[in-house]
Amino acid sequence: MLIPALRGAAGRLTRLVLLLAAVAVASFALMVNSPVDPVAAYVGADVAAIGPEQRALIAERWGLDDPAPERFLSWFGNLVRGDFGFSATFNQPVLDVIGDKFLTSLALMALAWLLSGVLGFALGLVAGARRGRAADRVITWWSYTLASAPTFWVGLLLLYAFAVSLNWAPVCCAVPIGVPAAEVGLLDRLHHLALPAITLSVVGVAPVVLHTRQAVIEAMGSDHVAFARAQGERGIGLVRHRVVRNAAAPALLLQFGSLGELFGGSVLAEQVFSYPGLGAATTTAALGQDVPLLLGIALFTTVLVFAGNAVGDRVHAAVDPRAALADAGRRT
Template sequence: MEKSMPWFILKNLIRMAVLLLLVSAAAFFLVSASPLDPLKTNVGQTALGSMSQEQIAKLEEYWGMNTPPMERFVSWAKDFFRGDMGTSLLYRQPVSHVISVKLKDSLWLMGTAWLISGAAGLLLGVVAGANRGKTVDKVITGYALVTASTPAFWLALVLLMIFAVWLKVLPIGLSVPIGVEAAGVTVTDRIAHGILPALTLSITGLSNIILHTREKMAEAMESDYVLFAKARGESEGQIILRHGLRNIILPAMTLQFASISEIFGGSVLVEQVFSYPGIGQAAVTAGLGGDVPLLLGITVISAAIVFAGNFTANVLYGVVDPRIRRRAKA
């Protein structure tokens, strides 16, 4: 049985490599087909009008406008496989350096939101499922349905208006105070600036976990073995801990790791609203500015992180449930 695990992992790694290739190719050709002119976007129409043809030609060469898209993509792919992600056209720095700086700010933000939404979603889902049809279940389910249909950027604007503009208890944006040198930024400053973005991502990431956990918990509470446990005189708390959680922990774990993609997608909009200098804002800047090397680097890294979440869930599920490994081997 254990011999199938290496093949299970290898198969997922091959899928990951194919996925990254397809995602990077799709991102590249979508940017290439964009109607935005990199020169007009980054230099400006007025500045272009005052330049000579030689200067414009140099800019076109710098932005790769005269090179066929397929040739540019193949060249980028060869460099990427050699470990060179290229140079950002906007930041004029290696793409790997730009991503490492931006990702550092985003990871703790998204990681915090991921942990909070997972823990709170599991707890609320268990409570709702164990009390199906009761008032507490209706309140929690209603909350989940409302947040599921609430756009992340709208919720971010509401929280920004309430806590930063009206109450003035939290910063209005950015990841550090304005005008403070890097050496003078404290951990408290970073936490204060990350509360609203993390809270927004946590709230929007709760709904799916709550609803899914609720259904699984309700099914467990209505099963024959729970009825038998009640007949033996076990309390409701004992039944939830011994029988309910044991049957929902695997689906909840899978959903938690799969929710990484939602956290990543939501961070793009949230970082824009709060002007948070993370990987999401860098992706928007690269896309609007025609910075293809940076956008492709962010796309590949983001897809790898999202796939790693799903991959981890599959591996853990396969370790616990041998049937998953047998299906993968087949």
């Protein structure tokens, strides 16, 4: 048992290293070919006031006048030594920026992830168990509508409805404006967190609902459910004992595999609600052509998504042993 486990871990590590290398090369190529002038982005509104000498000094200071392959190899060499570079946008080391901003985003993404998973699974169970009835039609229509709705559009609607019109939620930010973060209590933080988290969860709930519904429909049509019905099982008891476990496996796999979409949604949600997390930092770095920070965020999110998929595979195999047997069969 130990040797196959070590082989599996070595294989996953090799895939992760190759994936990180591909992401690094592709991300750097996209940034180098971006139409945004990095010097103009760094200087800002005063760019017209500086002359060619000053532009050349800034480019030399940040290594922008070096050939692209040389810049990439220099960055990669520093990365191997554990140096992710320095963010000109935030005037901090890249790792410090990612650590600080990710902690701010963690509560938002974790709450949205939990809400979308629980709500999506519950609604999927109801829709699948009530297939063809009013509840199924309403839930399915709602899910397809949300699946095609952009995150920023949903966020703007919720912002207008609950923050502007009803005044139930703050318009922006992670803490009250003008109050130091260290002095903000838990209730105030949750008050500012609620609307962005609901925006992310509302958009992310649709795939979970639709996949769970399909899994429930397949389980309800299986032989073991037909046998249970012949034994007199009906209603909620039948779904709880015979269907939930089969439907939970694909829902969990999808939920753990959706971390990339969750982060992409957080970029838009944080912009709408001016939430100072990693998503907002990504947008700021992109507009400012902060290449070291963008590369660091790209590698960090790659590891996050890869880890989520690996955990999802493990949880899926634990909930549905047939998946583990099928995977072992493919490897042999």
